[in-house]
Amino acid sequence: MCYAIPGKVIAVTNNIATVDYFGELRRAHVMDGIAQIGDYVYAQGGIVVEKISAADAIPVLEIWREQFFELKKVDARLSSTSTKGNNTIASLIAKAENGGNLNRNDMLAILSAENRTNLEMIYTAANRTRRNRLDNACCVHGIIEFSNHCLNDCLYCGIRAGNKVLKRYRMSSEEIIDAADHAIKLGFRSLVLQSGEDQYYTDAMLAAIVKEIHERHGVLLFVSIGERSKECYRKLYESGAYGALIRFETSNKNIYERMRPGKKLQARLNLIRWLKEIGFILATGFLISLPGQTQDDIINDILLTKSLKPDMYSFGPLIPHLQTPLATIEKPNLSYILKVIALSRLVDPDAKILATTALETLGPDAGAAGLLAGANSLMIDATPSKYRKLYDLYPGKTGTDESVEAMAEKTIKLLRSLGRAPTDLGVLL
Ligand code: 5AD
Numbered sequence: 140m141c142y143a144i145p146g147k148v149i150a151v152t153n154n155i156a157t158v159d160y161f162g163e164l165r166r167a168h169v170m171d172g173i174a175q176i177g178d179y180v181y182a183q184g185g186i187v188v189e190k191i192s193a194a195d196a197i198p199v200l201e202i203w204r205e206q207f208f209e210l211k212k213v214d215a216r217l218s219s220t221s222t223k224g225n226n227t228i229a230s231l232i233a234k235a236e237n238g239g240n241l242n243r244n245d246m247l248a249i250l251s252a253e254n255r256t257n258l259e260m261i262y263t264a265a266n267r268t269r270r271n272r273l274d275n276a277c278c279v280h281g282i283i284e285f286s287n288h289c290l291n292d293c294l295y296c297g298i299r300a301g302n303k304v305l306k307r308y309r310m311s312s313e314e315i316i317d318a319a320d321h322a323i324k325l326g327f328r329s330l331v332l333q334s335g336e337d338q339y340y341t342d343a344m345l346a347a348i349v350k351e352i353h354e355r356h357g358v359l360l361f362v363s364i365g366e367r368s369k370e371c372y373r374k375l376y377e378s379g380a381y382g383a384l385i386r387f388e389t390s391n392k393n394i395y396e397r398m399r400p401g402k403k404l405q406a407r408l409n410l411i412r413w414l415k416e417i418g419f420i421l422a423t424g425f426l427i428s429l430p431g432q433t434q435d436d437i438i439n440d441i442l443l444t445k446s447l448k449p450d451m452y453s454f455g456p457l458i459p460h461l462q463t464p465l466a467t468i469e470k471p472n473l474s475y476i477l478k479v480i481a482l483s484r485l486v487d488p489d490a491k492i493l494a495t496t497a498l499e500t501l502g503p504d505a506g507a508a509g510l511l512a513g514a515n516s517l518m519i520d521a522t523p524s525k526y527r528k529l530y531d532l533y534p535g536k537t538g539t540d541e542s543v544e545a546m547a548e549k550t551i552k553l554l555r556s557l558g559r560a561p562t563d564l565g566v567l568l
Contacts, residue, residue, distance in 0.1 A: 143328045144200070144203050145181055145196040145199055146182060147178070148174050148176055149164070154170075158563065161207050165276075167185050174187045174190045183329045183563055186359055186381060188357040189358075191357075203560075210275055211275055211560070214274075214275035214557065214558030235488075236264060236267070246438045246486065247438060249478065249481075249485070251434065261481045261512075262477055262508075263511075264481070265480065265481035265485055265512050266512060268513065269514075269515055271488075272488045273491070276515065276559070277559035278491070278517075278561070279561065280361070280516065281519050281520075283318045283322065283522050284527070284530035285310040285314075285318075287308055287334070287526075288307050288334070288337040289334075290336050290337070293388075293399050294397070294399075294464045295460070296532055302463065309339060310523075310526065312344060314523070318522065318523055322521040322543065323355075327519075329382075330359070330360055331360075332363065332380070336366065340364075342371040349362070350379060360379060360380040361382030361383060362375050363384035363385065369410075372410075376418065381418070381419065382422065382450075384453060385421075387404065387423060387444075389429055390404075390442075395407075398429060421448075422451035422493070423451075424449070424493075427456050428456055441482060444487075452492045454495070455476070455496075456498060457497075458470060458534060459534075473502050476498055480494070485513075491516060492514040493516045494510055495509075497532075497533060506553065507553055515559070517550060520536070520546065524539075524542065524543075
């Protein structure tokens, strides 16, 4: 499978390319001058990741030509179902859809909505907004979880240092590069390299892994390795990891400091802001249903995420893990998470919002429900299966027994059924 559509570069100004996908124009950064007018390229996350020859691109485009327009029709049908109402929720939705700013009270009303009709109204409005702003583009990211060692002791996390029951693993540099090769062969064009905070991997080791993958493949590489030094991140960027996935976890300082012993929210936010400043494609967000977290906190979380101007929102439910101090807390409802997705979309209409793997544990159709409530990206676990179960952040991870191929096939089927296409998510022109 190759679930990516090549586009044709029709203009380049100041290293920004205009990429044409069957008449749909999107913007993408050209790094290292790899593409010029007339070139066929793959773009991911608003970055041109690979130039391909016309001989390679044209047959792929032929396969996509018909499907491309069919998918748009499916998406248009699914996102035109408008549930009407004439209550407060309906008027707030109208306000958001007409370009108005939702204030905190408006946001609170949406987060507190309960009955079925109101919920449907909120989800469908967010889905319409997603389509109006970003069309049916969808990005599928693969994640390779390369080490479950972690020096932190976060109360919510299954791989916390204090979990003495968990069998620990570290993938060697060769294993990580092989896993990336495999994922890219399967068609992934965006990969996240994630681990616990593990100093075993020196800056030089990480940089060498990134450099090797970057040199071998046209792929957008994210690192998700927690609070490493600025020098480390700078080296990784220079080696070709242009993306960083790092959540701030919660905007509530007290909760943050309780949940992450010895850690400071301000330090995390400083790092996140700096990563964005130096040019990283930033994915960030928060956990939902931390103990003591209120709806006001969630509103702050959404507003903080928006203010960080991330290239991707990544937030999800906290799933209680038995070997953590939060073993007995309650899992959030799927409908609550969907409301947070929808509200984020209404508050930040152009956002790229990930339907996370933790969300998918909330039900067999939770990923699809997320995509129909305003999300537009998915993450698939591309960790070698012998390690996958050991990357035990939370229980019930979907697909822990399946091959990456099988999960990717399933995801493609799902995206087709929802009318989503793998054009790049870059800004529509
Ligand atoms: N449930 C859901 N998400 C979790 N994470 C850590 N533990 C859990 C859990 N129990 C998330 C954190 C972290 C990311 C890598 O995984 O938000 O940033």
